[in-house]
Amino acid sequence: MSEEAGPLLVVYDDPSDQRSLSLDDTSSTEESPDETRLSLETTNDAIPYMGQRFATHDAAYEFYSEFAKRCGFSIRRHRTEGKDGVGKGLTRRYFVCHRAGNTPIKASNESKPQRNRKSSRCGCQAYMRISKTTELGASEWRITGFLNHHNHELLEPNQVRFLPAYRTISDTDKSRILMFAKTGISVHQMMKLMELEKCVEPGFLPFTEKDVRNLLQSFRKLDPEEESIDLLRMCRNIKERDPNFKFEYTLDSNNRLENITWSYASSVQSYEIFGDAVVLDTTHRLTAFDMPLGIWVGMNNYGMPCFFGCVLLREENLRSFSWALKAFLGFMNGKAPQTILTDQNMCLKEAVAIELPMTKHALCIWMIVGKFPSWFNAVLGERYNEWKTEFFRIYNLESIEDFELGWMEMVNSFGLHANRHIANLYGLRSLWALPFLRTHFFAGMTTNGQSKSINAFIQRFLSAQTRLAHFVEQAAVAVDFRDQAGEQQTMQQNLQNICLKTGAPMESHAATILTPFAFSKLQDQLVLAAHYASFQMDDGFLVRHHTKAEGGRKVYWAPREGIISCSCHHFEFSGILCRHALRVFSTGNCFQIPDRYLPIRWRRISTPSAKLFQSAPSDHAERIQILQSMVSTLVTESAKSKERLDIANEQIAILLSRIKEQPVSLQEGNTVEFITESKFGDLYSKI
Numbered sequence: 001m002s003e004e005a006g007p008l009l010v011v012y013d014d015p016s017d018q019r020s021l022s023l024d025d026t027s028s029t030e031e032s033p034d035e036t037r038l039s040l041e042t043t044n045d046a047i048p049y050m051g052q053r054f055a056t057h058d059a060a061y062e063f064y065s066e067f068a069k070r071c072g073f074s075i076r077r078h079r080t081e082g083k084d085g086v087g088k089g090l091t092r093r094y095f096v097c098h099r100a101g102n103t104p105i106k107a108s109n110e111s112k113p114q115r116n117r118k119s120s121r122c123g124c125q126a127y128m129r130i131s132k133t134t135e136l137g138a139s140e141w142r143i144t145g146f147l148n149h150h151n152h153e154l155l156e157p158n159q160v161r162f163l164p165a166y167r168t169i170s171d172t173d174k175s176r177i178l179m180f181a182k183t184g185i186s187v188h189q190m191m192k193l194m195e196l197e198k199c200v201e202p203g204f205l206p207f208t209e210k211d212v213r214n215l216l217q218s219f220r221k222l223d224p225e226e227e228s229i230d231l232l233r234m235c236r237n238i239k240e241r242d243p244n245f246k247f248e249y250t251l252d253s254n255n256r257l258e259n260i261t262w263s264y265a266s267s268v269q270s271y272e273i274f275g276d277a278v279v280l281d282t283t284h285r286l287t288a289f290d291m292p293l294g295i296w297v298g299m300n301n302y303g304m305p306c307f308f309g310c311v312l313l314r315e316e317n318l319r320s321f322s323w324a325l326k327a328f329l330g331f332m333n334g335k336a337p338q339t340i341l342t343d344q345n346m347c348l349k350e351a352v353a354i355e356l357p358m359t360k361h362a363l364c365i366w367m368i369v370g371k372f373p374s375w376f377n378a379v380l381g382e383r384y385n386e387w388k389t390e391f392f393r394i395y396n397l398e399s400i401e402d403f404e405l406g407w408m409e410m411v412n413s414f415g416l417h418a419n420r421h422i423a424n425l426y427g428l429r430s431l432w433a434l435p436f437l438r439t440h441f442f443a444g445m446t447t448n449g450q451s452k453s454i455n456a457f458i459q460r461f462l463s464a465q466t467r468l469a470h471f472v473e474q475a476a477v478a479v480d481f482r483d484q485a486g487e488q489q490t491m492q493q494n495l496q497n498i499c500l501k502t503g504a505p506m507e508s509h510a511a512t513i514l515t516p517f518a519f520s521k522l523q524d525q526l527v528l529a530a531h532y533a534s535f536q537m538d539d540g541f542l543v544r545h546h547t548k549a550e551g552g553r554k555v556y557w558a559p560r561e562g563i564i565s566c567s568c569h570h571f572e573f574s575g576i577l578c579r580h581a582l583r584v585f586s587t588g589n590c591f592q593i594p595d596r597y598l599p600i601r602w603r604r605i606s607t608p609s610a611k612l613f614q615s616a617p618s619d620h621a622e623r624i625q626i627l628q629s630m631v632s633t634l635v636t637e638s639a640k641s642k643e644r645l646d647i648a649n650e651q652i653a654i655l656l657s658r659i660k661e662q663p664v665s666l667q668e669g670n671t672v673e674f675i676t677e678s679k680f681g682d683l684y685s686k687i
Helices: 015-019 059-073 171-183 185-198 209-219 225-241 265-274 318-331 347-357 365-369 372-395 400-414 420-427 448-459 468-495 505-511 516-529 572-574 579-587 607-615 619-639 640-659 667-684
Strands: 008-010 073-082 091-098 127-135 138-146 246-250 259-262 279-286 291-299 304-311 339-342 360-363 532-537 540-545 553-558 563-566
Touching: 059 073, 059 091, 059 127, 059 138, 059 265, 073 365, 127 246, 171 185, 171 209, 185 209, 225 246, 225 259, 259 318, 265 304, 265 365, 304 318, 318 347, 347 360, 360 365, 372 400, 420 579, 505 579, 516 579, 532 579, 540 579, 553 579, 553 640, 563 579, 572 579, 619 640
Parallel strands: 279 339, 339 360
Antiparallel strands: 073 091, 091 127, 127 138, 246 259, 259 304, 279 291, 291 304, 532 540, 540 553, 553 563
């Protein structure tokens, strides 16, 4: 970035006018037209000069505005001398840099919330003055003062377009945006469509997403108080229909809706099993109501996103985020997640530390990476893709020492020592870099594939609603639709013929217990384990690739206790055993993976039955597990041919009939009846 757009250029029409450069000077001497440089081709001149003529003061403003845009700043109208219709009328105008002057201190008003918005004004003295002259009855405007010295950095061409003065929405674009809003698409989707229509690169429209939201807000004719009343009424109606629907809200001092959060019965049920790792995405807004929207999402045992709850906040501050987290914990019976992924919001970071002190907080890497083009594209130019590849290599390293060394080398190699985004990322590295997070469980939600799945899921909630109250019901529809789609995908996964790749007993055993999604992850590790050698040491095993002579991972195994751990922390991070531990199992003639390393959250088990499984007595739980395994095997084998399906349907119908004739005990019968009916009847009715 340059500090000046050009050389210091100060031109005076009269020596007496050199006494002050202050924009607050209200006096001036008369100009002498004979001493000025005249030009009739005013609009084609690149730089303002003394005596330059304009037909109107608006034409002068447009000329100076174009000059400012090329130089890296914008302008605004400042003082005028004279007044239309009075005496000589308007005789002089000043146009100044957008950073001219200083922001006056406003008196605080406790009854009105204050916006903590930093001013861009810094007392810049750059300006252009025009004066009106009349010759032979014809009036025109001439430049009589010009200063092109700035006390601040000027913006690059790819940055100056984001200044408010250069962000405009044409009438045609306004009509297009309102038409898009009626179709229910999000602001982000509107921007993408208009970029395609106008054939411009992403981010190069003459307006931003914020401008579009402001436009939509200005066209809203709904009374916010009426909207709030309708929203609360809607929530109460849903509560009457479904007592398990949960919602909380707060009112401000004027008894107006401030914050509201809600969750559905199926969401609370899913959280019981899959609430160990949670994403709280607060980067979106409801288009029509311009309120920050937070969505809680997790990952189920089939690798599909599951919805936990929503929150609408008036302000994104510590108080609001703390309230939202408390309410969410209340919905989930006080159960806090092991880990939570959020955006890079410092107020939210502080709220998580206060309300979830035992939860590991991390930043969503895909939200950070999404900002890279605007942060580094212009800075790195042709080396941007090279830098991005190196960043991901460092991000995926295992040890903190290797990360620190790699980061230092990257900064040196790409000359990023003074880059503020790099400094900020490094300061927060313990919240996003994998070497700092591997000892915590994230259910695979840090991977690129799962992040895309979660983001696509969240987009279902972000349509441009015209009524706030309708959002709660339409979100419920989206959740129900996702649940149904999830059931279909679950069935498709279960009906797939699982191909065993190693022939190892551990593999065939795990295939009957884990979901196809989780089993594929474990199978990858089993295949890789065959390429590793293990060496028994005094305090465990050293496992390394057969081509390596040094290094490796340290594995501790206590066969009697059934405990194994590896220095790579793959199991702690993903819930799936690593190749190193599996190699040690194989070396020690272990033919089945211990139950504790086949987590409930990755097993072929539905949410309700998983909850029952967790709370059942140990002997009863073992019998349930056996039944689950039999059902999974039955589904897999029956799906291989039409003849097998016919036999299974016939026999299951007979079996269900016999089971229903048996008495139901309060302790065990309900559990068995539920599982057999849901697993046999439900699964085979879908087949």
